[in-house]
Amino acid sequence: MNYARIVGTGGYLPEKVLTNADLEQLIDTTADWIVERTGVEERHIAAPDETTCDLAEKASRLALQAAGLEPADIDLIILGTTTPDHVFPSVATQLQHRLGCYGGPAFDVQAVCTGFVYALDIANRFIRTDAAKRALVVGADTFTRIINWKDRGTCILFGDGAGAVVLEAADEPGIIDCQLGADGRYKKLLWVPAGVSSGYEQTREEAAFVEMRGSEVFKVAVTTLKDIAERILSAHQMTVADVDWLIPHQANRRILAATAKRLGLPEERMVDCVRTHGNTSAASVPLALDVAVRDGRIQRGQTLLLEGFGGGFTWGAALVKY
Numbered sequence: 001m002n003y004a005r006i007v008g009t010g011g012y013l014p015e016k017v018l019t020n021a022d023l024e025q026l027i028d029t030t031a032d033w034i035v036e037r038t039g040v041e042e043r044h045i046a047a048p049d050e051t052t053c054d055l056a057e058k059a060s061r062l063a064l065q066a067a068g069l070e071p072a073d074i075d076l077i078i079l080g081t082t083t084p085d086h087v088f089p090s091v092a093t094q095l096q097h098r099l100g101c102y103g104g105p106a107f108d109v110q111a112v113c114t115g116f117v118y119a120l121d122i123a124n125r126f127i128r129t130d131a132a133k134r135a136l137v138v139g140a141d142t143f144t145r146i147i148n149w150k151d152r153g154t155c156i157l158f159g160d161g162a163g164a165v166v167l168e169a170a171d172e173p174g175i176i177d178c179q180l181g182a183d184g185r186y187k188k189l190l191w192v193p194a195g196v197s198s199g200y201e202q203t204r205e206e207a208a209f210v211e212m213r214g215s216e217v218f219k220v221a222v223t224t225l226k227d228i229a230e231r232i233l234s235a236h237q238m239t240v241a242d243v244d245w246l247i248p249h250q251a252n253r254r255i256l257a258a259t260a261k262r263l264g265l266p267e268e269r270m271v272d273c274v275r276t277h278g279n280t281s282a283a284s285v286p287l288a289l290d291v292a293v294r295d296g297r298i299q300r301g302q303t304l305l306l307e308g309f310g311g312g313f314t315w316g317a318a319l320v321k322y
């Protein structure tokens, strides 16, 4: 049986930085309030002419470079996003075109902030069943395009970015396991009311933007991130003591801290990019992974636990031998 191994990571954040001091000029808030409640100090914002595919391409090229591979080596592209350039075609097909590696399957996955973990699970299954040899798995979002800049409960949290990994078939794991889940009953705690089929021309202008019941999302996120970590670890007779690095969805500093505490995992073993990235939706997990690989914290042979949580709700965990 084949396994899938991560052989390269890449990340990209747009140039423009929006600080909490900038937000003080836009909404009724203070930099101190934002830091205390969210841990976010700044976030990156895509330029007006910069799209999700632009961010994805930059992260993907860096992941390929880190893997020592050429685009032509890739035979599968799966991309998690909620903010595609167009209704169709998918960002993945346009990324394939930019890279010039034609013919293999390429498709987007919509699981909001869990998009990357969903994409990783699917790519892992392609490789394990010999349907692909080398996959590019991307999480990319220009989430600030669907943010209502008058809503102080949401605009403080989110930023734009992209992260990518290259997976390659190998004799040993690699990806040990991925476990996904969803519960559609939570739709209205975190959603964008407008849409293709339900109509963009809603009575309220704000319907085209993210609406969130923050404190309720917070509670479900913390409980879920703890539960899915314990479930995937126990399925492999492991405990948090076996995990070198926890890489959770970078939703909010307080969610990360509460998750680590409930799991009994020292915060020093958790990758936390919330301060400078904010919540970049599907990009958050691969971006954090890439940061910790490049700064030397994550070493070959270590055990990683990746966790996603997002609108839907959706969630997922991936247990990885790096």
Ligand code: COA
Residues within 6 Å of the ligand: 028, 029, 030, 033, 034, 037, 038, 113, 152, 153, 154, 156, 157, 212, 213, 214, 215, 216, 217, 218, 221, 251, 252, 255, 279, 309, 310, 311
């Ligand atoms: N600046 C100042 N005050 C603000 C504010 C801001 N940016 N945003 C909200 N407030 C106010 C509220 O209006 C409220 O005032 P009130 O008591 O007078 O009504 C007060 O702060 C408390 O609001 P609440 O929503 O209970 O705050 P909170 O401690 O839950 O923090 C979030 C708000 C959004 C930071 C927090 O709920 C959160 O991060 N939730 C999770 C969101 C998330 O991660 N979503 C993505 C998941 S993928």
